[in-house]
Amino acid sequence: MDIDMSATRQQMLETAEHLNQQMTDGIPFTWETLEQALASVTEQDDKGIHGWICYFAAFYQLTTGNQEDCLHYLDESVRCLLGTDQEHHVARVYNMIGIVAHMQNNLSLAMEQYDKALDYTEKYDDKMVHSIVLSNMSDAYYLIGAYERAVQCHAECIREFEQADDNSTYSRINFRKMLAEYGCCLLHLHMDDEAEKVLCKLEETGQSEEVIRETRLGVNVFLAHLAERNGDRKKAEEHVRTAVMALEDMTQVSSEYDSIQNLLQYVEKIGKPEQIEEVLNCLEPKAAIEQNKSLLLQLLSLRMRYCSSRMTPEEFKQSADTFFHLKDSWELTENSQVMYMMELRKRLQAAEEEQKEQERKRNRLLYQADHDELTGLYNKRSLNRYLEDVFEDCLLNEKELGILFLDIDHFKQLNDRYGHGRGDEGICAVADTLKKCFPEDYVARYGGDEFLVVMTGRDREYAEEHARQLCMGIRECEIPNEDSSVEPWLTISVGGVCAIPKEPNRVWDFLSAADKTLYDQKNEQKGKVRFYVGEGQYL
Numbered sequence: 001m002d003i004d005m006s007a008t009r010q011q012m013l014e015t016a017e018h019l020n021q022q023m024t025d026g027i028p029f030t031w032e033t034l035e036q037a038l039a040s041v042t043e044q045d046d047k048g049i050h051g052w053i054c055y056f057a058a059f060y061q062l063t064t065g066n067q068e069d070c071l072h073y074l075d076e077s078v079r080c081l082l083g084t085d086q087e088h089h090v091a092r093v094y095n096m097i098g099i100v101a102h103m104q105n106n107l108s109l110a111m112e113q114y115d116k117a118l119d120y121t122e123k124y125d126d127k128m129v130h131s132i133v134l135s136n137m138s139d140a141y142y143l144i145g146a147y148e149r150a151v152q153c154h155a156e157c158i159r160e161f162e163q164a165d166d167n168s169t170y171s172r173i174n175f176r177k178m179l180a181e182y183g184c185c186l187l188h189l190h191m192d193d194e195a196e197k198v199l200c201k202l203e204e205t206g207q208s209e210e211v212i213r214e215t216r217l218g219v220n221v222f223l224a225h226l227a228e229r230n231g232d233r234k235k236a237e238e239h240v241r242t243a244v245m246a247l248e249d250m251t252q253v254s255s256e257y258d259s260i261q262n263l264l265q266y267v268e269k270i271g272k273p274e275q276i277e278e279v280l281n282c283l284e285p286k287a288a289i290e291q292n293k294s295l296l297l298q299l300l301s302l303r304m305r306y307c308s309s310r311m312t313p314e315e316f317k318q319s320a321d322t323f324f325h326l327k328d329s330w331e332l333t334e335n336s337q338v339m340y341m342m343e344l345r346k347r348l349q350a351a352e353e354e355q356k357e358q359e360r361k362r363n364r365l366l367y368q369a370d371h372d373e374l375t376g377l378y379n380k381r382s383l384n385r386y387l388e389d390v391f392e393d394c395l396l397n398e399k400e401l402g403i404l405f406l407d408i409d410h411f412k413q414l415n416d417r418y419g420h421g422r423g424d425e426g427i428c429a430v431a432d433t434l435k436k437c438f439p440e441d442y443v444a445r446y447g448g449d450e451f452l453v454v455m456t457g458r459d460r461e462y463a464e465e466h467a468r469q470l471c472m473g474i475r476e477c478e479i480p481n482e483d484s485s486v487e488p489w490l491t492i493s494v495g496g497v498c499a500i501p502k503e504p505n506r507v508w509d510f511l512s513a514a515d516k517t518l519y520d521q522k523n524e525q526k527g528k529v530r531f532y533v534g535e536g537q538y539l
Helices: 002-024 031-040 047-063 067-081 087-103 107-123 127-143 147-164 169-188 192-205 209-214 216-229 233-249 254-270 273-289 293-306 313-370 380-397 411-418 420-437 460-477 507-524
Strands: 401-408 442-447 450-456 492-499 529-531
Touching: 002 031, 002 047, 002 169, 031 047, 047 067, 047 087, 047 254, 067 087, 067 313, 087 107, 087 127, 087 254, 087 313, 107 127, 107 313, 127 147, 127 169, 127 254, 147 169, 169 192, 169 209, 169 216, 169 254, 192 216, 209 216, 216 233, 216 254, 233 254, 233 273, 254 273, 254 293, 273 293, 293 313, 313 380, 380 401, 380 442, 380 450, 380 507, 401 411, 401 420, 401 460, 401 507, 411 420, 420 442, 420 450, 420 460, 460 492, 460 529, 492 507, 507 529
Parallel strands: 492 529
Antiparallel strands: 401 450, 401 492, 442 450
């Protein structure tokens, strides 16, 4: 039964991995493939893997211009990924939510989602996704004119991409797009020398026809800006024509939003009506097919502003009527989308809070299982597991293992005279002093008034010195124990052993040696420290 379940989960993982590889290789999804994956890996089958597949469904909807369905699958993806062994993928999801908000020009919400994505990339040390998110943040900074912040983000994520040394097609395409955006930022800040270095990197990375084709728009827009800065208007126009050709080859343009904005910014700056018209004639039909009202409004505004001299009065009136009709429709759609995004944000926050609460409960239960409730020290259950592991390590690596056994002198008399409240106070005082004297060693409450310290790689001199400091520290607490035969306040006795384990020693030999030494010391004189000496019957 267990084998069958494991095999089924392996198949589910392979389904998700196959989709991930398809995305990495730049192979388009078909909706039929995604529907099959969603049907074969349901939330009931495996919540985490289902959440990961929902991310691919969201990616498909985004690339086909369906933002509403994209957000629906992103919502499902976050809800299912949180708290599972697939949670590391949630950074991608928040990044995509940020992209949708970015495309809707809701940059404050986009930044919020990018920040969440960065939190998860840092939590799971996902350097590649971290770089992608930084790149998107750079684009957002660029759009609001915060060029210095954009340059900082771009420079950081470019370093990360280069250090990752990922030569997959998907990675190289992202890297070249990032370089092009970075170059545009540098030119805005008049950092022309740095922009020339970006040009060199683009030439170095342009070795694959597929990578060049997929990055032709962004790269040529940057090259147009660079040529214009260098005073070569003819060359700049050639790059604009190449960028327009790249646009013509695209089936959808939503994913190239930032490069398109850079292109529009360039042609508007130059102000040549025929050039602007060429770009608009290419973009308007594609934006209309995708029902990208925001982009259509921007394009119509540019057409009426810069190309009116090339339009008949009837054409201008038609464009104006279309613009205002579209504007009214867009405002309704935009309000609806903003409300949807706000509602989505609430649901995501609720899902995260629920997950955090579950994690807090889980951590609390794990802590309670391994720690003593009164003192906060490790308990006997945790100690037994730790001792087995640490003993094997010391035996294998020939390291010294030190164990201190200690208990409170005349603890029964303390309880009988002052009550169990004072007994608990004494136990806590010993625990607190142990933490101070052995901050880097393993300290546990063995049971009742008995405690145990485990040290590795410590010599006997260290163990004896700290054991004596412990006894002194307990005396300095000055907790009254007038029925003690040692002193009129709380004291402890300590038995210790410190040696390198050798075959056929087992950990229980060390425990028995420390326990026997403590017993002998208490019979002779309480309140003192004694260490086991010699081979004896224990070691």
